[in-house]
Amino acid sequence: MAAERNTTSEKTNSRLFLLIAMGMMSAFGPFVTDLYLPGLPALATYFGTTTSWVQLSLTSSMVGLASGQLLIGPASDKYGRRGPLVLSMILFIVSTAACLLAWNIESFVFFRVFQGIAGAGGVVISKSVAADLYQGRELNDFFSLLMVINGLAPIVAPVIGGFVMRYTDWEGIFIILLAIGIVLFGVSMHFRESLPKERRIPGSVFNSFGKFVPIVQNGGFMNYVWIQMFSMGVFFTYIASSPFLIQEHFRLDAFAYSICFAVNASGMIVGSRITPRFSSVFSALKSGVYGLCLSCLAFVAVLLFDGSFYLMETLLFVMMNFLGMILPTSTSLALTLERDNAGGASAVIGFCMFLFGAIVSPMTGFGPMITSISVMTLLCCLLALLFLFIAKKRSGQSA
Template sequence: MNITECKSTESGNNQKYLGNKGLIAFIALMNAFIPLSTDLYLPALPTMSSYFASNSAITNLTLSSFFVCYAVGILLWGPLSDKYGRKPILTVGAIIYIISSVSCALSTDVYFLILSRAMQGIGAGGITSVSVAIIKDCFSGKKRESILAITQSISGLAPMIAPIIGALILKFSDWRGAFWALTVVSVINLLLTILYRETLKEEERYTGTIIGSIGRLFTVSKNKSFFIPTVIFSLNALPFMGYIAISSYIYVDYFRLSEQSYSYFFAANALISILGPVIYVKFLSNINKKAFPIGCFALSVFSGLLVMSVGTLSPVIFLMSFIIMSVTGSAIRPFSTNVLFEQQKGDTGSASSLINTLFTILGSIGMSIASMPWGNMVEGLGIIITIFSCLSLIGWYLFMKSSIPCIGVKRVEYPLTEK
């Protein structure tokens, strides 16, 4: 089977309108919703604080509220997609996102904007949680890793171009233009959703009650082989999302660059980062699966030490220091997602929800920590990277030493409990 073929094709449930390549592009667009929802208006954050006469901590709540409600959204939408199918959840999520994007663009009060962003997060949760589940529906094994790498690399273009577009929008409009742009993207996504054909077969759907469907989250979370590595891999979200929250302040306020120059530095980091999944699939997919995460986490620790020590000297040195963590973090994503899916048989929507929820909750915590009044925000970010990368490194080492099985990574000592 070619990597652009979907398992559902064998059952006759092929993508009549999108085609298999179109399906992959659709998944990539859905995966890009989160970076688009944040990075597009990052260059405007400092001016937004002035517009609303609020401080950076209040304005940054437009980021953290989005991610907290995004976490709640994916926690609910994922299990429901196992019961009702992927397409209905995608449709509802897209409609919520469109309405809330318009509300953001029309906001005249920072707290109304925060509320609108929260609703936007709930809609985005339905979109991205289902996008990951579709990959599990359609692909397996090495092909799944390849598809994950392809979609993550394509969606990685979003954080590269979003701040550049956002900065250009600021030349012709104010911060509202970014949310009107998100409205257009969400309408396109809804149109593609209409063309998408369901990939979850009837016989694979959960047939219990809605409450029972949500309850599958607890069943999946009891699977230590799935849940423990999910926590370990999700710790990477704290420093990365911390960087997202304060990057504009670092480049614009700390290094005194223009908003346009900031967008170039941000895009450079994103451009190099999208090579991570490609590097993994092309050169590292056959590496020892116990050692690969250790190497990635160790490099992240090194990156944190560099940011903390020399990253304050210039924006270029800061970029070169931080980009080590960005590349290793993106390289480990197809590996970690595939490993996590291998640990859980069935309940794909619930598993996808837990993966995304943990990443998002920890990412929101990272945003809050990074936004604290550090004496030096660059050094503070370096400390965050170092500490949480160390925790991931230690956590993975202890997990590999434990008797808990991990399919595809270490020998299974006892059978996993399935639905």
């Protein structure tokens, strides 16, 4: 037994390396979005375009993040995790260079799709690697630690973006993204395969894509996916609207906005570290959804009744705390039900989440801003609550 453990450890990276590397990879897709958030108003000016077109660059990136996972997840179940991860980093380097050479907003939006696809590799494979190596409470603990590292991205990214915008323009931000892509390519080259050949899906690669059918037919798995998707709808509403809400409605500059965004994002780290203290993973998820609904109701009331900026900011921080509880727990509970198809299952989770984000983001730009934000926030949190009740009924969990 000892010899077997030693052989295994020789073939895999250390837990610390996996935490850091997979945390960086899983945060990479969102980092691509968050870093240039402070530059959205400036980007509209640079290309001489509208707010909706600039928000469409967010949407196109999320479409890439969603669709890319459907391709890369099953491919990683067939060919292993390392190869698709390395190829994803190469695609990111190429697509980021293309964004820097964009000649108008339409070409920029187009190249952002491929940036999203590249980012999808890190998102889906990081979850799959965790499911390859861990299970049960250990899997949930790994995901909660992953959320700590993952949560640093939305903290650091907009602050860096806001700082860069003081001295350069959006191109400076994308040069930084290009450099990060090169670093992560180097990290991916040192990653050791976590999925042995005997556990890969045999036959044609199309066999792995065929695994989507039983995955999405698994009602218990999909319940946790819906909970995560609608909860993250609150987050995507915030991402798409916050640059304009804070900079134009509340009259803060880009750097002050980036500080606010970073403070709010730190709430996700706090929430993720609370989850291991609960008696069960489901209890932590339940508390997260309940708390999110209550804080969203208070947040919407502040917006509609023209409350103070500081009260709104406090409620946003609280909302991010509860989202930090929902993300690792819903992912852990879902992947536990589809351990044998971890790559495909991770792809379904990511696809649903980012596709919904692509739908939500432009909707915040139509109609009066406060009304759009309020409607989308309430709709998303109430749908998450509905699917929590369904999940409790299916699993026989107590209220």
